Amino acid sequence: MVELTELIAIQRYLVAILFLIVSIIWYRLKKAGIGSLFRNISPINLGLFLGLPFIVSLIPHIPRNIGFLIESGGVFIISLVIFTLSFKDFAQRDNARTEQLLELVEKPKHPIALEFARKIVEPEIKMLQSERKKIIDFEKEAIQRAGNKERELEKKIKSFESREPEFKQKQEHIDSEISNIKNERKILVGEKKEIQDTKDLLDDQKEELAVAKLRAEKSKEKEKKWRKELRDEKFRLEEGFRKLEAEKSRLEKKEKLLAIIDQKSDALAKKSQLLAKKEEAYATRIKELEKREEALHDEKDESAVERRKFELEKDKLEESAEKIRRKREELIHYENSIQEEKQKLETLKSILRAKEEKLEKDTGDMLKKQRELLEK
């Protein structure tokens, strides 16, 4: 934004410089005598004078708004002057021209009017006359052509009228021909339908034959395939048979081995029976142990319950012991305070006793003194 305002300010200065250059050039041209080329030079002078407010507004120490006001006011005044001058000039020239034209009307033998008539109006009139001639000729030609055509048409109409009965006969003949053609067409349509039906039938049969042929071909191919498969199967079976024989001899060897293994397995079975008995014995013992364990678990649960009860009682007892201990401490504290009070009382007693003894002594002394006084 700041850059734009700066640019605008710079542009205003540049424009002012351009206006100055323009005014200098115009001043020089005027000195050289350019004014003689124009009928009225004042609008051009004033037009160039419009640059002055823009130059004035750029004078420093003038506030921006005032500068704009000067600019606008100056432009307004100058444009007002241009307007009045140009209108005045235009009105003057217009009046002079109308006067000249009126003169031409009033004086028909005015040299300008005669020249105008000879040079401009006469050729125009000649041209118009030739055009008129051309148009008249064209009209005549056109009327002639139209008459000829009318006559030709009348002739044609007459010839048509003379041939009318012939046309009627031909029309009737054509109508009868059309009805015949229609009948034949109906018959042909019926025949066409029949042919179409037979054709459809033949097509169906043809399709069936094609299907049957296809089936036969397929079955033939299948047969070929089966034969091939059978041959392959036979070959495979023979090979299998050979393999089976070899397997049989191998199995016989294995059977012998199996017999030996059976003997060994019998011995193993006996051992396994013994083992099973031992396992049973172990199982019974394990069951007993489990029962014992369960009993122990039950006992354990009971003892846990009792232990819980015991812990609760223990807690209660501990609480009561705590209470007792607190009470005991309180009692001890109370006892101590009583002891202190006792000691205080004893000290007070001893003080009282001392004071009593002193009083007794004092009273004894006083009584002695009283007696002595009475004796005296």
Add this chain to the structure above:
Amino acid sequence: MITEILIAVFSILSFVLLFYSIIVLIKRRQYESTRILLGYNALVFGLFALAVFLLIRGVKYLYLLLSKIEESGLIYFDVLSTLILLPIVAASFLVSMLLFRSV
């Protein structure tokens, strides 16, 4: 406020006056020399650009008065008028002078 109103009124009135003056100046053009005619045309074009410049300025100040926007918000009016149209005015005047000189 008053200065802004005056600027707007002066600008609009100047635009109207210049516009009518341009019409009259076009009507009474001279045809004696092509160069003079061209120079005259360039001068008239410059006056026309000045008229448009004044119209834009008038519209800007009217807008400023009616809408109460700050002047900085209407910078584009200044861009169009001062940055573009005013140089066109000066340049066309200069061209017309150069054409007159070449006669």
